[in-house]
Each structure stands twice: as C-alpha cells, then as structure tokens.
Amino acid sequence: GAVVSQHPSWVICKSGTSVKIECRSLDFQATTMFWYRQFPKQSLMLMATSNEGSKATYEQGVEKDKFLINHASLTLSTLTVTSAHPEDSSFYICSARDRTNEKLFFGSGTQLSVL
C-alpha cells in the first residue's frame, strides 16, 4: 500500500532554534499535502494545506512566518518551525493525497519537544 514517510519521528531542540520536518510520499505523487498538529489528549488540528509549486494555505490562527511550508516536488513537503518555543511542543502529522485516486495517507508523526 501507499506509504508516507515522515522524518524525524521525534526531535528535542532548544528554544529559539528552527526545526525542519519532512514528509515524503514514497510510491505515489501527491499534489496536495496537509500538516496537522495535535496536543496531548486532543484531536488533530489542520495547520495548513500545501500544494505542489504554490504557496501553502494556512488555517486561521496559524502563523505562516513561524511555520514555513515548502512543497517543491510531487513527493516532498517540509514544515519548518522557526524560532521554536516551548509552546510549539506538540505532535505534528502530515498527510498526502494520491493524485491518481484522491486517497489520503498519513505519516507516522513527529513529536517535537522544545526546551
């Protein structure tokens, strides 16, 4: 079946540093990828929609300058958390939509801890 690889699976960083999370569709092309954030015991919240070759669309309340999204190819999207702070500590999950059948597949998530 289709696989979405998300890397790293966990990261610990100091406050003020930037962290990049990668999301790759391994055996299909994804024109659209989604980035979600999940706080403990809460549901997934959509942060932004990433379309290949164009600027990402951010949900209300999500700072685009803080959460930089790049979707430069049909198989890779990246989320960069810039100048991370402890309140950015969360579980981040990406999903990718297969352009041939519109199905959505999810990455395994990245646990970010900012000290």
Place this chain on the structure above:
Amino acid sequence: KQEVTQIPAALSVPEGENLVLNCSFTDSAIYNLQWFRQDPGKGLTSLLLIQSSQREQTSGRLNASLDKSSGRSTLYIAASQPGDSATYLCAVLKAAGNKLTFGGGTRVLVKP
C-alpha cells in the same frame, strides 16, 4: 463550519465485549467519512472509509455505519481484544473541499 463530535471521550471495557463508538457532524454535505486508529505517539491508521452514498462498511470485526441525514456515524468493534486499545478518530471530508475535519477521538481501553 463543520464540527465533529465523538462521544464518549473515553471508554473502558472488558475483553470480549462489543465496542460502540459514536461520531456526529453538523454539516451533512460531506464527501466521505473515515474512521482512524491512533496508537500513543504514532500516526493514523485508516480503518474504514464510507462514501457519502453508502450506509455502511465492514472490515473483519469492524463495522461502520453512516446516516448522513442525521449527521451520525457509528463504529462497532465486535469481540474486543486488548490489542484494540487505542484512540479512535472519525473525520469527515467536505464535499468539493479538501480538508478533513476530525472529531476529538475516543480513547478505548480493553482490559484483559
């Protein structure tokens, strides 16, 4: 704005008992509804997907029903096992839209 609610938020049952998880949504104009499983610190695993034109889907011990007019879906898990312990999320995809809206999830614990 679509809102998805899952009740109960948590559920604990003895092994062998059937599980009933509820999901309700406010806007019936959906393209499909999916049920996912999430283990702690892990990503999502898709369990069942029901198109808006369907009434139910079955996979092994899992059965999901959809009543679009009343904005409800129910996930049944028969003869629960400790390995079924996880958080179960339902999500709806808007018609003519791209975004999945997730419910808050139901945390399930199946005791041996």
